[in-house]
Amino acid sequence: MPDTLRKDAAEADRQILAEVAGGSADALERLYDRYASTAYGLARRILAQPDLAEEVVQDVFAQVWREATRYDAARASVAGWIVLLTRTRAIDRLRARRARPDLERGVEPATVAPLSTPDRSPEQVAMSSEDARNVRAALEGLPDEQRALVDLAYYEGLTHSEIAARTGVPLGTIKTRLRSAMMTLRGALK
Amino acid sequence: MMAHEAFEDALASYAIDALDPPDARAFEAHLSSCARCQAELAELRRVVAGIGMTAEPMTPPVALKARTLANATGQPDAAFLRRAAPVPPAQTLPFPPSRASARPSPMPWLVAAAAVVAAMVSGMYAWSLRSRISSLEQMVTVSSAQADRLREDLISLRRDSANLIQTVRVISAPDVQQVVMKGQPGAEGATGRAYWSPSRGLVFNAEQLPALTPGRVYQLWVIAGKTPIGVGTFGPTNGSGSLTVPLPPGVTAINAVAVTNEPAGGSQTPTPPILLIGTN
Numbered sequence: 001m002p003d004t005l006r007k008d009a010a011e012a013d014r015q016i017l018a019e020v021a022g023g024s025a026d027a028l029e030r031l032y033d034r035y036a037s038t039a040y041g042l043a044r045r046i047l048a049q050p051d052l053a054e055e056v057v058q059d060v061f062a063q064v065w066r067e068a069t070r071y072d073a074a075r076a077s078v079a080g081w082i083v084l085l086t087r088t089r090a091i092d093r094l095r096a097r098r099a100r101p102d103l104e105r106g107v108e109p110a111t112v113a114p115l116s117t118p119d120r121s122p123e124q125v126a127m128s129s130e131d132a133r134n135v136r137a138a139l140e141g142l143p144d145e146q147r148a149l150v151d152l153a154y155y156e157g158l159t160h161s162e163i164a165a166r167t168g169v170p171l172g173t174i175k176t177r178l179r180s181a182m183m184t185l186r187g188a189l190k
Numbered sequence: 191m192m193a194h195e196a197f198e199d200a201l202a203s204y205a206i207d208a209l210d211p212p213d214a215r216a217f218e219a220h221l222s223s224c225a226r227c228q229a230e231l232a233e234l235r236r237v238v239a240g241i242g243m244t245a246e247p248m249t250p251p252v253a254l255k256a257r258t259l260a261n262a263t264g265q266p267d268a269a270f271l272r273r274a275a276p277v278p279p280a281q282t283l284p285f286p287p288s289r290a291s292a293r294p295s296p297m298p299w300l301v302a303a304a305a306v307v308a309a310m311v312s313g314m315y316a317w318s319l320r321s322r323i324s325s326l327e328q329m330v331t332v333s334s335a336q337a338d339r340l341r342e343d344l345i346s347l348r349r350d351s352a353n354l355i356q357t358v359r360v361i362s363a364p365d366v367q368q369v370v371m372k373g374q375p376g377a378e379g380a381t382g383r384a385y386w387s388p389s390r391g392l393v394f395n396a397e398q399l400p401a402l403t404p405g406r407v408y409q410l411w412v413i414a415g416k417t418p419i420g421v422g423t424f425g426p427t428n429g430s431g432s433l434t435v436p437l438p439p440g441v442t443a444i445n446a447v448a449v450t451n452e453p454a455g456g457s458q459t460p461t462p463p464i465l466l467i468g469t470n
Contacts, residue, residue: 025259025263025265028262029255029259032255032258032259036250036254036258037247037249038247040247040249040254041245041248044248045245057250057254058254058257058258058261061261062258064262065263066262077239079239080236081239083242084238084239084242087242088207123235124232125232125236125239127236127239127243129243131240132239132240132243134240135237135241135243136240139244153207154206154238154241159208159210160208160209160210160213161210163208178202178203178206178208179199179201179202179203181202182202182205182234183202185237186202186237188237189233
């Protein structure tokens with residue numbers, strides 16, 4: 001897709017969000033039409049279970065409806081916001097499920113502090129569609145062991161010590177490699 | 191307050207939510223007062239959002255749309271069900287889909303009109319489904335008739351091919367003998383030949399035979415000793431006919447070969463006149 005179209009898409013997002021902020025249910029529906037498959041795809045990747053992924057999509061659009069007035073779409077990306085909300089909600093659910101000792105053992109309840117903080121103002125993320133493309137390319141270029149670490153943290157919501165317990169890799173190595181991977185991806189942003 | 195450098199390692203992991211809770215709390219305490227970390231974190235969160243965009247989009251269940259919108263806005267599901275169409279991936283939608291932003295009207299006549307239109311549409315849909323089904327049924331019938339025809343063709347080709355092999359075996363037999371046959375009154379122009387081998391059977395071919403009336407066939411006879419033995423019947427094609435048959439059991443020598451006109455299915459004994467005959 002030419003970049004002009006991508007820019008138009010971002011501009012259209014901003015207009016839609018402004019209408020959502022004004023209380024238009026139609027606008028929220030348009031936003032759903034544009035991003036439900038993105039959100040649902042990510043939620044399924046993280047949670048696998050369709051019913052949990054559907055709950056995540058519901059939560060995300062409810063939060064967008066509530067916080068649209070506080071989101072500064074002129075400076076930040078609507079798509080990026082929805083993606084971050086989706087991941088946060090999905091990881092919260094994943095961690096809560098994992099913390100249930102009857103489902104999975106060996107995780108301390110202390111590690112399941114939720115990522116989502118409803119009282120805080122919405123996080124502004126300035127992601128562009130170009131960012132998504134560059135990150136994808138950079139991810140594919142990462143060494144396998146770094147890529148695997150990113151996946152464990154990103155899609156399984158594992159912390160340093162959980163990754164160490166899962167993989168047997170020393171904690172220090174995990175910290176170094178994860179930082180190195182994130183810096184490589186960060187370098188791919190223009 | 192600890193120096194910024196002490197948190198550089200934590201920053202990347204914090205961005206992807208991989209810090210263990212005590213480390214995360216310590217980092218957050220620093221973050222609130224460190225502009226460098228805040229700026230860097232914003233960049234890293236772009237990465238985190240970007241990774242999320244690489245996950246394969248998936249079309250959610252259709253029913254999720256009305257539920258999600260109703261749940262978010264506090265309006266009833268029904269307000270959204272009217273447009274609960276499958277959701278295409280966001281990437282394919284550079285522009286918002288253009289459509290009238292008509293809200294459902296509270297006016298009863300419009301609702302009734304919409305119901306009539308909906309009924310018509312669903313009636314037309316049912317009608318188009320029915321005609322589609324009947325055309326598919328026709329296609330199945332035609333296809334299975336074609337398959338039957340092909341199967342018959344194949345069987346007939348196999349029979350022809352087996353026949354041909356047998357013909358070649360007879361004609362190429364070391365003990366093959368030829369009988370030349372001549373047309374008799376009633377079939378004066380007809381000619382024929384028979385090749386027979388005591389070990390491999392008999393091949394017969396004739397031309398210029400008169401056409402038959404319906405319900406009649408030509409029957410081929412071999413005369414071994416005194417009694418004619420029917421060995422097969424045939425209908426001519428453009429005056430030509432042929433047969434490849436085994437010799438009757440016990441027959442090792444043939445005195446004559448003859449053709450008569452018989453009722454369909456053939457006869458036990460030849461019906462005069464003999465139309466074509468040749469002697470060994």
